[in-house]
Amino acid sequence: MSESLHVVCPHCDAVNRIPAARLGAGAKCGQCHQPLFAGEPLELTSTNFRRHVERNDIPLLVDFWAPWCGPCKMMAPQFRQAAGELEPTVRLAKVNTEAAPDLGQQFGIRSIPTLALFRGGRELARQAGAMGAADIVRWTRGQV
Template structure:
């Protein structure tokens, strides 16, 4: 088995975690922050790209905006899904207003949109607010066992 690469949501440091070590206990070797905190980090720019490109852990991104009612309504469900899915999946949020170039590059046409990335490639995409258990089911059906 191989090690996992996990990108810190605080400083962007890339951390190598042995597969046999519990990832939820991992700390960033660069800044000392916990690697998995049980809630989605709001990221943008370079940190978004690094999460998707460098992490060997699948990354689920919620593309949202502060003015979007369904986005705000889904936020607690996304938070709950993070507690259930981490550390097997990294959950992050991308504010489409603050990161318009990334949203355009991703082809976002409506929000909220969730995109599941695995090893730098888009694996699945869905739009519309979902309850926590539906988010968890959707992610699990798109990842290999």
């Protein structure tokens, strides 16, 4: 029997159970029927952050950023490109620290952009500063 993984839908936040072997095979949400992976980072809020961190069995790479931050704006397309390369083995997400200051405070975000990698509800690694897509992919793969 193949191993199943829990994957939180980026559209409706429903938790889906997917056979590990089918992760990259166009898996869709059982509730909203949208694709579970679109190769794009998803926006997390104070409301759904915990669900995605705690209920996803795949690692979650979070970009803590702010709209006024120049390096954050420069890194956004690089992060999007990295999502296309890392999914479905790693989910990429963004947290706007202006819209969710509680999350920035909870995780002690002192500079932005900051990447934080989570697995099983725990933070595994953190990297501050803007990075290119290749560096994001390399750093993430080196941590998981």
